[in-house]
Structures are given as structure tokens and as C-alpha cells.
Amino acid sequence: MKGLLILSGLGIIAMLAEIFRFKKLLLPLVLLGIVGAYALNFMEWKNGMSISYFDNMIGFDKIAIAFSGIILATAFFWFILANDYFDNQNTVVDHVSLVLFALVGALMLTSFKNMTTLFLGIEIMSIPLYVLASSNKNNLKSNEAGFKYLIMGSFASGFLLFGIALIYGAVGSFDMAVITQHIADNSGSLPMFFYVGVMMMLIAMCFKVSAAPFHFWAPDVYQGSPTLITALMSTVVKTAAFAAFLRLFLIGFAGISLTWTGTLAGVVALSLIIANFSAAMQSNVKRMLAYSSISHAAFMLMVILANIRSNLSIDAILYYSLAYSIGSIAAFGIVHNVTRNGNEEISAFNGLAKRNPVLALCMTIAMLSLAGIPVTSGFFAKYFVFTTMIGTGYKWLLILAVLTSAVGAYYYLKVIIAMYFKQNETEEAIEIKSSNSFVIAVTSIIVIAIGIVPGIVAEMFKF
Amino acid sequence: MLTLSLIGFPLLAAVLVLFMKGNSARNAALGFSVIEFALAIAAYFCHHSDPNCAMLSSNYAWVASLGINFSVGIDSLSLLMVLLTAFLVPLIILSSFSNSYENAHSFYGLILFMQMALVGVFVANDGFLFYVFWELALIPIYFICLLWGGENRGQITFKFFVYTLLGSLFMLVGLIYLYNHTGADGSKSWAIQELYDAGKSLSEKQQGTVFWLIFIAFAIKMPIFPFHTWQPDTYVNAPTQGTMLLSGIMLKMGTFGAIKWLLPMVPMGLEQWGGTAITLSVIGVVYASCIAIVQKDYKRLIAYSSIAHVGLISAGILSLTQQGIQGAMMQMLAHGVNVVGLFLIADILLRHTGTREIEKLGGIRNMNGNFAVLFLIVLLGAVALPLTNGFIGEFLLINGVYQFSPWLAAFAGLSVILGAVYMLRSYQGIMLGEKKDSHGAFGSLASTDKTVLIIVCIAIIAFGVYPKPLNDLAEEGVKVIISNLK
Numbered sequence: 001m002k003g004l005l006i007l008s009g010l011g012i013i014a015m016l017a018e019i020f021r022f023k024k025l026l027l028p029l030v031l032l033g034i035v036g037a038y039a040l041n042f043m044e045w046k047n048g049m050s051i052s053y054f055d056n057m058i059g060f061d062k063i064a065i066a067f068s069g070i071i072l073a074t075a076f077f078w079f080i081l082a083n084d085y086f087d088n089q090n091t092v093v094d095h096v097s098l099v100l101f102a103l104v105g106a107l108m109l110t111s112f113k114n115m116t117t118l119f120l121g122i123e124i125m126s127i128p129l130y131v132l133a134s135s136n137k138n139n140l141k142s143n144e145a146g147f148k149y150l151i152m153g154s155f156a157s158g159f160l161l162f163g164i165a166l167i168y169g170a171v172g173s174f175d176m177a178v179i180t181q182h183i184a185d186n187s188g189s190l191p192m193f194f195y196v197g198v199m200m201m202l203i204a205m206c207f208k209v210s211a212a213p214f215h216f217w218a219p220d221v222y223q224g225s226p227t228l229i230t231a232l233m234s235t236v237v238k239t240a241a242f243a244a245f246l247r248l249f250l251i252g253f254a255g256i257s258l259t260w261t262g263t264l265a266g267v268v269a270l271s272l273i274i275a276n277f278s279a280a281m282q283s284n285v286k287r288m289l290a291y292s293s294i295s296h297a298a299f300m301l302m303v304i305l306a307n308i309r310s311n312l313s314i315d316a317i318l319y320y321s322l323a324y325s326i327g328s329i330a331a332f333g334i335v336h337n338v339t340r341n342g343n344e345e346i347s348a349f350n351g352l353a354k355r356n357p358v359l360a361l362c363m364t365i366a367m368l369s370l371a372g373i374p375v376t377s378g379f380f381a382k383y384f385v386f387t388t389m390i391g392t393g394y395k396w397l398l399i400l401a402v403l404t405s406a407v408g409a410y411y412y413l414k415v416i417i418a419m420y421f422k423q424n425e426t427e428e429a430i431e432i433k434s435s436n437s438f439v440i441a442v443t444s445i446i447v448i449a450i451g452i453v454p455g456i457v458a459e460m461f462k463f
Numbered sequence: 464m465l466t467l468s469l470i471g472f473p474l475l476a477a478v479l480v481l482f483m484k485g486n487s488a489r490n491a492a493l494g495f496s497v498i499e500f501a502l503a504i505a506a507y508f509c510h511h512s513d514p515n516c517a518m519l520s521s522n523y524a525w526v527a528s529l530g531i532n533f534s535v536g537i538d539s540l541s542l543l544m545v546l547l548t549a550f551l552v553p554l555i556i557l558s559s560f561s562n563s564y565e566n567a568h569s570f571y572g573l574i575l576f577m578q579m580a581l582v583g584v585f586v587a588n589d590g591f592l593f594y595v596f597w598e599l600a601l602i603p604i605y606f607i608c609l610l611w612g613g614e615n616r617g618q619i620t621f622k623f624f625v626y627t628l629l630g631s632l633f634m635l636v637g638l639i640y641l642y643n644h645t646g647a648d649g650s651k652s653w654a655i656q657e658l659y660d661a662g663k664s665l666s667e668k669q670q671g672t673v674f675w676l677i678f679i680a681f682a683i684k685m686p687i688f689p690f691h692t693w694q695p696d697t698y699v700n701a702p703t704q705g706t707m708l709l710s711g712i713m714l715k716m717g718t719f720g721a722i723k724w725l726l727p728m729v730p731m732g733l734e735q736w737g738g739t740a741i742t743l744s745v746i747g748v749v750y751a752s753c754i755a756i757v758q759k760d761y762k763r764l765i766a767y768s769s770i771a772h773v774g775l776i777s778a779g780i781l782s783l784t785q786q787g788i789q790g791a792m793m794q795m796l797a798h799g800v801n802v803v804g805l806f807l808i809a810d811i812l813l814r815h816t817g818t819r820e821i822e823k824l825g826g827i828r829n830m831n832g833n834f835a836v837l838f839l840i841v842l843l844g845a846v847a848l849p850l851t852n853g854f855i856g857e858f859l860l861i862n863g864v865y866q867f868s869p870w871l872a873a874f875a876g877l878s879v880i881l882g883a884v885y886m887l888r889s890y891q892g893i894m895l896g897e898k899k900d901s902h903g904a905f906g907s908l909a910s911t912d913k914t915v916l917i918i919v920c921i922a923i924i925a926f927g928v929y930p931k932p933l934n935d936l937a938e939e940g941v942k943v944i945i946s947n948l949k
Contacts (some may be wrong), residue, residue, distance in 0.1 A: 373602065373628075383635070384470040390639050402636060406629035413624060417617050420610055455526040 001044070001053055001060050003068060003128070004038035004107045011039055018093045026096055033081055038072045041065055056175060057114045064111035066318050067243040071106050074235045074325040075099075076248035078228070081333050081439045095135060098128035098234065110247075115164045115174040118244060121202075122160065122208065125240060126153050129233065132227040140209035146226025152217040160204035166197030171262050177251050183255035195259050204261050205248065207296045208241040212271040221276075222290030227339065230286055231332030234293045235325040242300055246317055249446030257307055264305050270300035276404040279411045281386040285335050287410055289328075290371060295408060297323050300335055301387050302397060306388040316384035319457055323369065323377035323450065330443040331366040333360055337432050337440075349415055359430060360419045362444040368393045369447045372405060377451040465506050466535045469545060472499055472672060475573065477575035478739050481503075485567050488520020489560065492571035496553040496843075499578065504548035510542050514939075525592070530645075530652035534589040539940030543792060543933060544585040544719050548712050549798050552578050554918060555707045558807050560911035562703070563816065564611055567750050569605065577603040585714050590638050590653040593724060597716065598631055604708060611702040623834075625699040630690075632685035637676030655724075659947060662728035667735060677725050678740060683798040684717030685773045688747030698766035703810040706762070710769050710806070712797045718776050718795055722788060726780070727947035733783065741781045741867065741872050745799050747774035752881035756888070761819045762809040764889055768845070771843030772798050778875055779860035784946055792937035793930065794856030797844065801853060804841035804919035810891065811912055823891055826898035830875075830905040835894050837916040843888055844923035846883045853925040855934065 010033040017026045045065045052059035054211025060068070082099075110120040129155065134146020168174060171182045172193050183190070203214065210218040222230045253260065271294050279291030303316045337359070339348050353360040369378035382405070389398050432440075450457050476495035480488050509516045520536030537545060551602045556574060566572045578602065583596030601624065608620040644661040660674065683690045700707045726733065735853035751770035758764035776794050811834070813819050816827075828835035840851075849852035857879065865872035908916075926933060 198777070249496070368602070374598045379595075379598070383639075386636060386639050390636065391643050402632040405632055406625050408629050409625050410621070413621055417609065417621065420606070421617050450623060453525075453529070 001051070001111075002040040003072065004058075004104060004111075005156055005463065006033055006037040006040070006105060007100055007104045007107065009033075011097045011104060014097035014100055017096075023092060023215055025165065026124055027079065027083060027280070030096060030100065031076065034079065036074045038076070039069050041072060042168065045069070052113060056177070057117045058111050059113045059214060060111050062189065063247070064243070067110035067239060067321070068107050068437050069319070070322050071103065071110070071236050071239050073322075074239065074329060075103055076328050077326075077439050077443060078232055078235070079396050080094040080435050081231070081329065082228045083321060083337070084433055085433045087335075092136075093350055095132065098132055102128040102132070102232070103236065106236050109240040110243040112244065112247065113176050115167070115176070115179075118248070119157075119160060119164060121240075121244070123157065124400065125137055125237060126157070129229070129237065129317060132229045132232070133221055136230065138249045139224075141224035142226065143224075145221045148217055148224075149221045150155070150163070150221065156204045156207035156214070159200045159207070163197045163200030163204060166193045166200065170194035176247075180252055180255065183253070187255060190256070195256070198253055198260060199263065202263060205241070205245045207239065209245060209301070210294055211267050211297050211301060213267075215271065215294050219282075219290040222293070223284055223286045223344070227286065227332060227336040229331060231336070234289065234332070235328050238297065239291065239321040239325055242317060242408065243298075245301075246304060246314065250307065250313065254307070258376055261305060264301060266395060268298045268301045268305060268397060271295065271301070272397075272400055272404040276407040276411075281406055282411070283347075285339065285348070285415070288346070288414075289313065289331065289335070291347060291379050292408070292411070295404065296320075296370075296371070299401065301400065302394075303385055303388050305394060305397070313388050316381075318387050319384055319454070320381040320386075321379075322457060323381040326443050326446050326450075327366050327369040327376075327378055330362060330440055330447060331370065333440045333443070334363045334366065335435060337436060338399065338429060346418050347422070349418040350422040352419040352430075354422065355426075355428065356430045356432075357447060359440070362440050363419060364416055364442045365447055367415050369410045371412040373409075375448065375451045377454070380451055380454040396451065417427075464521065465502065465509060466537050467521050468585050469499070469502050469536070469549075469634075470507065470535065470579055470586065473575045473579040473582065477572045477579065478506045478920070480575060481568055481572040486924075488568040488571050489556070492575060493553060493556045493860060494555050495575060496549075496578070498824060500549040500553055502722050503546050506537055507542060510537060510898050512540070514539070514570060520588070522588075525568070530587045530642075530654075531591045532648060532652075533592060533656065535586040535592070536584070536588045536655065537586055538556070538943070539718070539936040540723060540944070542791065543936055544661040544715060545610070545631070547715065547796050548578060548581050548585065551707070551711050551799055551803055552923075553916050554845065555704050555711070556635050556801055557911050558707070558803070558915045561909040562810075564702070564842060568609070570607065570611060570740055573603040573607050573915065573943045574704065574708065574927065577607070581712050581716065581769045585719060588655050590642065590655060590658050590724075592653070593720075594635055595834070596636060597630075597634075598718070600713060600716065601796075602633075603628055604705060604713060607705040607931045608701040608707070609699065613700040613702075613704065615696075616700050619700045623693045626690075627680075627683055633676045634680035637673045640673055640676070660725045661913045662873075663730065665729070665731075667731045667756065670729040670732030671735045672723070672732075674729045674736050677728070678721070678736075680719045681717040681725065682740075682743075682777075684720070685714055685777055685778050686770065687744050687774050688750055689743070690801035690809055691747065691770050694765045694770060694830075695763055698769070699763050703806055706766075706806050707803045710766075711803045715795050715799060718773065718780060718791060720778050722791070722941075722944060726783065726788075726944055735837075737781050737783065738868075741778045741864070741871060742810055744774045744778040744781065745864075746872050748875055748878040748879070749770070753883065756881065757884040758818050758885075759822060759892065761812060761821055761824075761889060761893065762806070764821070765809060766887065767880065767937060769798075771882065775857070775864075775875055775878055778871065782863040783865035783945075784866045785941055785949060786859045788941045788944060789934070789937045790856050790859025790861075790863055792941065796933060797847075797852040797856050798927070800919055800922050800926075801841060801844045804916060804923075805845060807912065807915055807919075808838055808841065811861060811908065820893040823899055824893045825896040826894075827905045828894040829898065830892070831907060833913070834908055834916075835904075837889065837913075837920055838894060840920040841916070842886050842925055842939050844927070845877065846886045849927075850924070850940045851927075852923045854927060855930050892894075 049059040108121030130150040136142035207214040275291045275294035284286040369376035372378045372382040479852040525533045526530045580600035587593035641661045645657040751767045755767035776791045779791040844851040847857040
């Protein structure tokens, strides 16, 4: 909770930086603040506190703290990476505070206890992102991305609100605990519109995690937004949306799982197929990574579907989010540096092994991790998903996941082949800022490290 | 400890080699691989003096909460495979001395890294560890083929990677399925014995499913018909050393995996589907032999002959008889040695004459008699003439398949005849007759090539005349497997 307060405070301070002229100090201050928030977060975990605030509107239990930890850690790396993105703009201050407010929304999503907080969290997170997506003002694609994201996002918010309203109508409360209790007490006698409400919320959440068939915004927005904002979207936003998804369905609506699991299974199957086959056909790296993020979303949704109401599935999602976020930060960091000249095609990676061998190695690690090859963290993430899925009734989904994973290997390898095998016209070395190479190196090492000793993470998330 | 160092040493060596340059990387890699061979010999004597030698097994907790252990150990069967690996890698490295590769340090580093993964696959006693090493072996060979392969390597290596990855993922699902059935007392485990027990407790139908999930990975790796389509192109396009690694050692991951990680796990599944799988294997034998006969490119011919050999090995394994499995082990060793010799010969032909097309070659015997003799010995080993190393394995294999079904054995026996046909015909075409205009003079062999071929020939004859030490090991190991089948 204290982490949430610190971030909100930071956001406000950031807005004052312009007036009081401490722009130069802003980034160190933000990093310090995030470390502080992380430390406080960690303390709460240590003490095993689970206190509700504001009349049970928001509460940091272990799940919330674990997800917040992942989000804060990712954000820390992101801010170091984004150092030069802010440099180039004369609107640094606005951007920093927008990102900070998006983080506040993300933390709210991990910890909501009430439907209104859920809605607030989603909006606080999304609205800054609409602006950030179009922050490259002179670029048509970026404007398109922001606009598309806004329109589609508002549409989904409409669904969410309608769903919440219907559920309120049936239960008479916004409180998650009350709703869960109500489901338990009245199973079988809930009105039809309650189920409709649940389905509407499912649709809205599927939109937020960009699962097919509600994924159409993702490729355009990922491609159009500045690369670093894309990185933010595919890590922090995704993790937060999954935390909310998990809390809403695995905990809140678990009692009526029969109504939504069928639909969700369909969503997962569609996402796996559409995402992997579309990704295989992309020539733009960011678009490819957008589709790849859809397929990863499908994997995480599979865990929710497996619905073993034990820590196993929560552990699996936590590990998956961590592995995916760290791997994505590495990948997007590299994409950001390689595509500086504006060429975002996979061909921009041609001959990277010659131009910058270390960068090529890091990209290889990131790609192998996303493809789920041992001993990277991506493999363990996949392994956890498989362990939760085997033994449930969704054997066909599992087989589909295996088949589409092989398709997945195809497009990740395309990048590796380009780096090591294809020639580039320019042989000039790629210069990278030390801050960027620091982040890329550290995240690559983490990808391997938590792949070799996943026990660390498993112990960390022991509930 | 010894087993750990067998895995750890190549890894360390790989890292060291990465920091060297050009020829020193090459020489260092050779030195390291010879030391590794010495370690393997030490393991042999350790096992010889006491099969339960404490030096040979180690067990550390890896992810304790999930029952994953870093558990490795050497028994008779894995000892054979470790010996084969440690024997072949120095030869493979030595055989590369007459080619000069760009970025030599990465090339040799990857070979040593691959050795680490291969040894890991053979000694792993934990299902999860086995899978991790199994996948790790794929990465170095992928890069070896991608970076130093022939034309079109992008597409071909890519097909190879995706194909084998798909197989492995199915295996992972199968293994997790077994894992989920372990630990009736509450704590699940990946230990091999627990997986055996879990597999046996399944119903017949479940065992059948698990059989296919796991078998498909091995079938793709070997490869057996109809999962073989990646193989010929990959073998032909990979650099010679890559092909040697693929066919000499990596192929054995599949056959060895089937013996250790499939047979004792799902006996009822085998009863149900074994017949189908053997039939596929035997079809592969005949099919590949027929295709080999009409091949023009010598390297491609060897690639198809490899499919034929491995089909017979797989049939022997699935026959579930002592002779069949023991023969498979012996044949795996023999095939590993012979195929390295054959691929080196293909490479020598290409380097000396600029072509591997059998029709364009001829009369080389007159130009280089020594080469002709060495070639002939390797070839006789490959067609399994008595007193060469291929004989005992092939004999036991056909014996084993005969016990399963005389009809299948008759077809499998065809492979011996067909093998002789394509091997001798190719020898005739390349070495005998008159010199063709399509290629230049064939000079004397480079000393390193000669050394490798001589070592291979000595191994072929030595283990053809006196196979007892290896055969005893195979017999002992297979007895354990057979006793586990019940």
C-alpha cells in the first residue's frame, strides 16, 4: 500500500519538476522512489500483513504484493532503459508523470477488493497509456495507435461498466467478498442478467489482456507506439491486467466457473491459433512481438482455465509474468536500439552478429526464452503451464498449445537467422548507451539465472 | 563426482575455448576432448571394479519443491554411450583440422558445449534433467548447422529445429503426465524409478497415450519413417562435423532414450502399439535402403543409409527381447564409429575432387591406394561383414526381431542385402574403374584425416574381433531393463 502512495506522490512531484527546475534530478528521483516502493512492498510481504484500506476498497494480500513486486521491478528496468527516450523530448516531465500514474493504476489492479477500484485502476492505467501511445506527435502511425487504443479501450471500458452494473443489480454490492459470498449462497438461483454481467466483464478483461478475438487493436498499437511505450504495454500493463483477471475470475467468480470456462477455452484456442500464425507472417518486429504477446496471454489464460484453486496456478501465472516481463524488457530494449534508424523490419537485424555480437547474443537469449527453450526462464514458465494443465479436462487445448509453440519457434528463429545468417549493407557497429546496455545485459542474465534456478522464484512466491 | 566432471569439464572447456583465437582454439578443443576421453576411460574402470561405485553417481536438489533433482549416474548402458561420445568427439574435432572455419573459437566452443549436453542426456537419472539436456543439445547443433552449413541452410536447419522441438514438446507433456501420477504418498518426484512406477500404474489406454507422446520425440530424433523428412537435407547441408555429431551421437539420444526412458515406463502401451511402431521402423529400413541405392550424392547416400540402420536399431529395441535391445546397443556403438568414418570420407572426396557425385568420380584407387584400403575397411564395417564391429550388432538385432515376428525379420534382413548393394556400388563407382575427366588428380591425404581414418579402422576391426568388453556391458545393462519391463 505504501508503494502505491509513494508512486502517486512521485507522479505529482514529477509534474512540478518543470516549474521548480529540477528536471535533471527527476530520473534519479523516480528510480529512488521505485526502489523505495519496492522495499516497502517487500517489508509488507515479510510481515505477512493483509490489511484492507478505505473501507475494504483496496487490500494488499500476498498475491497483490507479489504482482506489485514484479511490476515495480519491471518498471525499474524500464525507467533506466527509457532514459534517452525522455532526453529527446521537451516534454519529459509530462511523460514521466504519465508513466508513473499508469503504474499507480497497475498497482491498483493487483489489489482491488471492490468493483469500483477495479474500474478506477483500469482507467488510471489506460488513460496515460492512450496519451503515451501517441506521444510521437509527428508520426502518423503513433497518432493512429493512440487514437485506436483510445476508441477500442473506451469500448471495452463500456463493457466492463455494463457488466459491473448488471452484477450490482443482482447482488446489491460492489464488494468482491460480498459478491463471492452471494454466489456461494445462491448458486442456482442467480438471475440471468448476473451471468450476462460476468460474460461482459470477461469480454472487457480479454480485451485488456489482448486475447483473440478482442486483439485487433494490439498489433497496430504496438507497432505505432514508440518502442519503449510498447515495452511498457507488453510488460507492466499485461502483468497488471492478468493480476486483475486472476483476482476477478479465479477468486471472485470461481463459484460459477462453469459459465465462463467454456468461453475462455474458446478464447484461448483462438488466441493460440491466430496469434502464432499471424506472427509467423509478420515482417515488422514490433508487430511480430505484438502477436507473440497475444500468444503468451493465451498461455497465461490457460492457467486461469486450469483453475486448480491452489497456489499452483497462481504460482504459475506469477512466474510466467515475471519471465515474460523480464524477457520482453530485454527484447524491446534491443529492438529499440537496433531500429533507431526507423527501419523496424526484421531485416534491420540482418548481420547483427557481426555488428554487435553481444547484442546479438542477448537477443538470442531473449528469443529462446520467449520460445520456451531450456534453460531460459521462458521454458520454466511453459513448464509450469503444462503442469497445471495436464490432468484437467482440456487435453485438446494442451495439444493445440504444443503445436502452436512449434509455430512460435518459427518466428523467433527468424530473428536469430537474420542476425547470424543474413548480410547487411552496413557493417557499422551499433552504438549503445551504457544505461541501455546495462539493462539489456542484466535482464538477459536474469532470464538465464531464473531459468537455471527457478527454485529462487518458487521459494519467493511461497504463500 | 566423476559423472559430474564428465558433464562439467566440456562446459568449462567450451567457455575457455570461446576466449581463444583461431588455431589455438582448435588445438585446445582437441586437447580438452582427449582429456574428456581419459575421464570416460576412468569411469569405465571405476564401473569395472565396482558397478555401484560411489564416484559415478551424484544427486543434488535442484528445485526441491517440485521434486526436481540434479541426479546423474552411470550404469552399464549410459557408460557405453558416454564412451562413444568421448571417443567420437576428439575424432570429430581432429577431422576438422583440414578445413578452416571462420570464427573457429565459436565453432569448437559449440562442439564442446554439445558434448556437455549429450553426456548429460546419457547420464541423467531425473526425468526433468533428461529433458533439459535433451533440449540443450539442440541449440549448439542448430547454430553449428546455421552458421557453417551449406547453401539453403537457413530453411533447412529451421525445419530441423521446429521438427525436433515439436517432438520434444510432446515428450515433455508425456513426462509431466507421468510426473503428475508419481508420489502416491503425497510428494511428487521426477526420479526415474518413480516415473517407471507411475507409468506402470496407469491403465492400458493411458499407457498407450503416453507411449505415443514420448515415442514421437525419439522417432523424430532417430529418425524413423515417416518422421524422417528433415534428416537427409539437414545431414547434407550441415558442415561435416555437424553431420558427424548429428548422426554419430545425437541420433543415439533417440535410441538410447527409447531404451531407458520409454520401455520400462509403459510396458502395456508397448504391448498395444509396439507392433505398429516396429512395422514403421521396418518400412523405414526398406524404404531408406531403396532410396539410398538411387542417390547420386555420396553424402546423401550415407544419410539414407543412416535412416536404414537406425530403423533396424529401433525395431530391435521395440522387439523387447534381450537380443534385440543388446544388438541395438552394439549397433549404436558400431554405427557411431562407422558413420563418422563415412562422412569424413565424403568430406575428403569433396575437398580433393570438388564433387561428391558418384557418377562424376572414378578410379581413385589407382591414385591413392592407402585411402582405398581405409575406405574399404570403413565400408565393410558399415555393411556389417563378420569380424567388423557392425556384425555382432546386426546379427543380434535380426535375431531379436525374428523372435518378435519372422516376417518382419525377413524384411529387416533385406536391409543387409540392400546395404551391401548401395555401399559396394558406391565404392565401385568412386574408387574403381578409370579416372573420369570430371575431377582432377587425387593427392595424398592430410595427416589429420589419415589419423582419424586409421583410428576409425582400428576401432572397427578391434571391436569386430573382440567385442566382449562392450558386449558384456550391454548385456548387463539390458538385463536390468528387461527385468524392469515386468
